[in-house]
Amino acid sequence: MNDLLSIFLKHIFELNINWLLYIHFILVTYFIGVIISVRRPVGVAFAWIFIVMTFPVLGISLYVLIGERPVGRKLTKKITRMNREYTSITEKACQDYAEDRKQIPLEGRALSLLAEAKNGSPVVAGNKLELHTDSLEILQCFIDEINQAKKSLNLEFYIWALGGSADEVGEAMIAAAKRGVACRVLLDSLGSKDWFKSKWPRRFRNAGIQVTEALPVQIGRFQFRRADLRLHRKIFVVDGAIVWTGSMNLVDPRTFKQDSGVGEWVDAMVRVEGPVAAQFELTFAFDWSVDNPSITHFNECIPIKAPHKGAVLAQKLASGPVYRDDILYQVLLSAILDAQEELTITTPYFGPDDGLLQALMAAARRGVNVTLIIPKLNDSTLVAWSSKSYYGDLLRSGVKIAEFHGGLLHTKSLLIDKRTAIFGSVNFDQRSLRLNFEISLIVYNEDFCIKLQKLINSYLEKSDYVELADWIKRPRWHHYLENAAHLTSPLL
Incomplete structure (x- = not known):
């Protein structure tokens, strides 16, 4: 048995x-x-x-x-439908501002056409730009803008962190709503998760502020939507005539991620008055319509043309994993290949693919002064080690690498020949290029580029250059760890 x-x-x-x-x-x-x-x-x-x-x-x-890049079948259909409705607005804008491109020097026109492709925004003249580099002063400027707003306030950020001056921005928003200003706030679900769990959403809604959670993280829906596709844009539009954009989230650097051991985050923002502000408001309206479940069609009116405030030619560049997802990559690649004299990149997270890496190396080898500025300490250990895996090839090709030691350098910029700048929320990594919804301002103006160069110089004063001879002597185990971390980069 x-x-x-x-x-x-x-x-x-x-x-x-x-x-x-x-x-x-x-x-x-x-x-x-x-x-x-x-x-x-x-x-x-x-x-x-x-x-x-x-x-x-x-x-x-x-x-x-x-592994995939879906935002969900339902949301994809909604974005596709709204994008068709959005097209008529962008096509009219391209017609209205067709003559403005002729003001760009010949070498910059191709880049503007590329950024405009696939339902993008045109170059517009008549803008006034101010570069702001102190985070606490920027937050105070936000409060002042809110206090002076008369009609509308539209805020779209990846992170709204609790505490410090960021809370004061919230109080100013509530006061503005109570005096009759139409206020809308769009925040990423993951980046602003602590804010959504706090008292602020209820206080905002009680004051009449509309709040929408972008790309909510919901257990059980991961099989239908990739969980780490994020809304990474930074947009603050005042009365449809003024826009702030750049690298900074709604955070107080004195309190934000102080336990990460990297010091205060170092950011920059640009304040824009003029016709390009309407382009940013249109992007906000589109994102708001997509992420607000009660809205089924994009019925926003064509933005009112803002009056000319200055002489700067500028262009909005928006991208995302559902629409225009290859344009951002092509714009950056084209900008690198077009550089003739100088190319400077500032980014907190550096993880290019082989195409961008080869373009940087080729630019340096054909005589372009290529400089990469990244933080010496990073809040992501995996990214930090992976970034270093590129150092050897870049240094051997002549690229200068400067490690910033004055905090976590969070400014994202690309300065080409001191004549063209790309400035915004885009990191020089695969997440920004392929996965996130991003926003940038392309500026075709030498005066602005001079100001950006001064900012870059201030970063270089607090940076240490990596020397090839010293890099070769690093411990052998560093080499293996860097390359092991690099193996994860294609999967992200």
Whole structure:
């Protein structure tokens, strides 16, 4: 009897093992098919195939969470529909401002056309720009703008952190709403999660401020929408005539992430008056309509043309994983390839793909003075080690690398030949280029570029240049750790 029972149990065990192997084979084969069904970089595809085959449960779970770039079937359809409705507005704007492009020097016109492609915004003349570099002063300027607003206030940020002067901005918003100013606040669900859990949403709504949570993180919906696609834009529009944009979130640097050991975050913002402000308000209106579940169609009126306030030519560049998701990459690549004399990049997170890396190296080798400024200390250990894996190739090609030691340098900028600047929320990494909803201001103006260069010089004064001879002497284990961290970059 015992022998029969043992044989039976052994048979059952073998059957279960066979079934598990069969299910394992079917699942792995299916997901490999899913991976190769989309043309993606070879390194990315092989990385995912390796993970799925080696660690099927973990690998498949990770792929479902972050392997694709969907924002969800329902939201994708909504964005696609609204984008068609948005097209008529942008087409009219391109017609209205067609003559403005002729004011750009010939070498800059191609970049403006590229940024305008696929339903983008045109270059517009007549803007006045002010570069602001002190975070606390910027927050006070926000409060002053809010106190002086007469008609509307539209705020769109990735993070609204609790505490310090950021709370004072909130109090000013409530006071503005109570005196009749129409206020709308759009914040990313993940970046502003602590804010949404606080008293502020209820206080805002009680005061008449409309609040919308962008891309809410919901357990159980990850199979329909990638959880780490984020709204990373920074837009603050006052009365439809003034816009603030740049790298800074609604945070007080004295209190924000002080436990990360990197010091205060260092940011910059630009204040714009003039016709380009309407482009940013249009982007806010589009994002608001997409993320507000009660809105089904994009019915915003064409923004009123703001009067000319200055002589600056500028252009809004918006991008995202559903629409215009390749334009941002092409603009950056084109800007690097077009540089003739100087190219300076400031970014807190550096993780280019091979195309951008080769473009930077080629620019340096053909005589362009290429400088990369990144923080010496980073709040992301994985990003910090991965970034260093590029140093050797860049230094050997002649790229200068400066590590900023005055805090976490968070300013995101690209300065080309001191004549053109790209300034905004975009990091020089795959997340900004492929995954996040981003916003930038392209400026075709030498006076603004001179001011940006002065800011860059102030960063360089607090930076240490990485020397190739010293870099080669670093401990061998650093080399392995950097390259190991680099292997994760294609998956993000």
